[in-house]
Amino acid sequence: MTATGSSTGHGKVILVGEHAAVYGHPALAGALACGVTLTATLTDATDLTLHIGGWDLRVNAGDDHPVARALATVAGALDVTAATIEGAADVPPAAGLGSSAALAVALTRALAAATGRALDDAALEEIANRAERCFHGNPSGIDVAIANRGGLGLYRRGHGLVAIAAAPLPVLIGLSGQPRSTAAMVARVAQARAARPAAVDAELEALGAAATCAAALVAAPAVDLSALGELFTAAHARLSGLGVSAPILDAMVAAAAAAGACGAKLTGGGGGGAVIALAPGREDAVLAAWRAMGTDGFVTRVGVPA
Secondary structure: OEOOOOEEEEEEEEEEOOOHHHHOOOEEEEEEEEEEEEEEEEOOOOOEEEEEHHHOEEEEOOOOOHHHHHHHHHHHHOOOOOEEEEEEEOOOOOOOOOHHHHHHHHHHHHHHHHOOOOOOHHHHHHHHHHHHHHHHOOOOOHHHHHHHHEOEEEEEOOOEEEEEOOOOEEEEEEEOOOOOOHHHHHHHHHHHHHHOHHHHHHHHHHHHHHHHHHHHHHHOOOOOHHHHHHHHHHHHHHHHHOOOOOHHHHHHHHHHHHOOOOEEEEEOOOOOOEEEEEOOOOHHHHHHHHHHOOOEEEEEEEOOEO
């Protein structure tokens, strides 16, 4: 029984507000053009399989693998017992760019379409967030919301995503090549907060306030990239102080600044993964600086519509 065309989930970038979002503060995020696209086919067999060529990934629902557990979670929520899911991904995995949320959203959409179910945003995101927990333990929900809805938005846990009417923002994304675990970084912040509650809460509140300021900047008719860059740089310093940066990320942020960027910071959970930078007119110089230190990057837009 064939059921779907293609279903896509967007990758994402958190511009400001990582980790603060876990504790109910705002975070500003936007969708990337890259993501995960899947096609699901219901079968009469007993296997539930997923193959993503771009990641060289093939799992069965019963495997001891987080993607397999996510597959089983979504299939269980939609009462699917046998299906073949094939697809492709052009968002780098384990880089802080929302790859698992893109997968969770694409998987939920594809299997829902295969069963003929029409899910509204709330229902789709509830199922996809269950799958996200297979990867990240206690995700804020921002990745799934952006993966599903696209665009730019200010997210607050318990309140959802408020879309921002703004043009996509040109940014540089730098790939450290160092794997990271969002769950481990979330746990690290929780440990720091248990040891120093007042100090850590103040930092998280400041990150949330910066996200609100950044949202106002990107919504303006003419975005003040210098002011936004300053918010990026200050946010990176706070995240580094919370222990979720890494030497390679600090070095990439410094290299971007030296090459003329008006601001740069880690994006996502931290500990590795990616950085983002604003460098109008200096993009090639920043990319060259990153490549000279053995990392890589690309120019893209954040906030593409769904």
